[in-house]
Amino acid sequence: MAIRVWLLPSLLVPLTVLALSSGVAAQCQVGIAAPPTEPERPNHHPIGRSLPLAADFRQPDGCTDAFWFFDDDRDGKPDRAETRVFGPDRQVICASCHDAMPPADSAVATQTYLRRDPATLCLTCHAL
Numbered sequence: 001m002a003i004r005v006w007l008l009p010s011l012l013v014p015l016t017v018l019a020l021s022s023g024v025a026a027q028c029q030v031g032i033a034a035p036p037t038e039p040e041r042p043n044h045h046p047i048g049r050s051l052p053l054a055a056d057f058r059q060p061d062g063c064t065d066a067f068w069f070f071d072d073d074r075d076g077k078p079d080r081a082e083t084r085v086f087g088p089d090r091q092v093i094c095a096s097c098h099d100a101m102p103p104a105d106s107a108v109a110t111q112t113y114l115r116r117d118p119a120t121l122c123l124t125c126h127a128l
Helices: 002-022 107-113 118-125
Strands: 067-069 084-086
């Protein structure tokens, strides 16, 4: 009996750590498909593709029923500046990085409508 009591706490600690490390994203389920996006353009970041599940890519840590988001301020809510990926397969689309579509395709419009500072935007998804 004493052995069982001693083993139980030693088994619970690793299970608790594992549950906490999985984070909110493990509980998320995005059921709405990614909205259509414009075709990929040459010399542009890939759009319409899923965020890779690889060690050199960070994964979003929050979701709504329509999209996943990188909860940078840890408030559990998607804020306007937080990068998003869409659909169950976590697609990167224009709205991932842009808060709204720019009125014209220009450097000024692109920087104005980015969700984050261009110097740090890449580090949202890429684990460099």
